[in-house]
Amino acid sequence: MKIVYLILLVVIVGIFLFLRQCVDRKVENLEDKEVVREGEELLGTWGTKTAASYLQFRLKRNGSLDYMLVKFPEKDTTQIKGTYTIADGANTSYFPRLVLLNEKSDTIFNYYIRSVTSYGSTARYDNLVISPNSIYDTIEYKFYRIKQ
Amino acid sequence: MRRADVFKIVIAFMVILSSCGSKSNKRAVKAEDLDKIMEEENANAPTVPVRSTLSASEFIQLSECGDISCVQLFMKEKTKDFFYARKGEYYSNNRGIVVDSADAEKIMAFSTLYFASEPSATWRIAHIIHKKELADTLLDDFNKKGFMLADSIRYYATQTIAYRYTSELFPGAVLYYSSTYKPWYGKGIYLVSNWKCYVFEVQWR
Numbered sequence: 001m002k003i004v005y006l007i008l009l010v011v012i013v014g015i016f017l018f019l020r021q022c023v024d025r026k027v028e029n030l031e032d033k034e035v036v037r038e039g040e041e042l043l044g045t046w047g048t049k050t051a052a053s054y055l056q057f058r059l060k061r062n063g064s065l066d067y068m069l070v071k072f073p074e075k076d077t078t079q080i081k082g083t084y085t086i087a088d089g090a091n092t093s094y095f096p097r098l099v100l101l102n103e104k105s106d107t108i109f110n111y112y113i114r115s116v117t118s119y120g121s122t123a124r125y126d127n128l129v130i131s132p133n134s135i136y137d138t139i140e141y142k143f144y145r146i147k148q
Numbered sequence: 149m150r151r152a153d154v155f156k157i158v159i160a161f162m163v164i165l166s167s168c169g170s171k172s173n174k175r176a177v178k179a180e181d182l183d184k185i186m187e188e189e190n191a192n193a194p195t196v197p198v199r200s201t202l203s204a205s206e207f208i209q210l211s212e213c214g215d216i217s218c219v220q221l222f223m224k225e226k227t228k229d230f231f232y233a234r235k236g237e238y239y240s241n242n243r244g245i246v247v248d249s250a251d252a253e254k255i256m257a258f259s260t261l262y263f264a265s266e267p268s269a270t271w272r273i274a275h276i277i278h279k280k281e282l283a284d285t286l287l288d289d290f291n292k293k294g295f296m297l298a299d300s301i302r303y304y305a306t307q308t309i310a311y312r313y314t315s316e317l318f319p320g321a322v323l324y325y326s327s328t329y330k331p332w333y334g335k336g337i338y339l340v341s342n343w344k345c346y347v348f349e350v351q352w353r
Contacts (some may be wrong), residue, residue, distance in 0.1 A: 036170050146178070
């Protein structure tokens, strides 16, 4: 009899996850945003600001990309649509890389992903840290998750 | 209402609730607030070292020390950039790639400050730099202080040729500059050094 309850629990959890996914996708379509779940932390809109510019890119679930660069003080805006890929390192000594490509498949940037805030984190703000090289303690760029 | 209907409603309610409650989405920031949040995070971030070596004037000042407590007092104010590893050894907090003689990349401190701590030792303080660019910058800093090449000698301490620089602005001070694989007598990280070290020493006559 106990095994029946166990199976029932698994089925309920399965149905719950399935329904949740359906609702997530519906919300994404209606609101034009990514509902991020565990294991998908890279998805969504990321942005960072310096004295000279504001850079924002959106990694969509379907692999497409919206990239925007605003240069101050003229607010000269460049918008690019394209795709992105996550290139895994050849071995575990290297971080995976985030490659952003425009529509002609020219590379916008190709940076190592140092860290991304995990789903269950207690941090106040989600951030994504990327770096031009894979060496610890060197230059890095920090992006924040932007409300969509 | 039948029990089955209640069950369906509960499930639907749970799904809707959980779909709205993505933890990652909740931690997003508004684009217009980004400035404020970045400033706030930077203010709370731990302080990072801003340099990898001492400046020429600091090193000249330090080299006037004749005992350990003087060195420790001097370096105490520089704990943001250097940490005291153990007796006689300071390491720069700035770390990065140093290429060894086999072209292999090591990640290590960009510079160290070693001083003689043995009671019987001839007093010696050496600033040892592991990257040529940084050594060139420091040497350039000494040049700006009027240190000009005087002569070169075979220097016992670094077991190679050392270049001696003197300055009219600092009478009595002699800068010994040498590039070597043996910057210190088999001590600390220099026990088996296979990367080029640039050694700075200021001696007073």
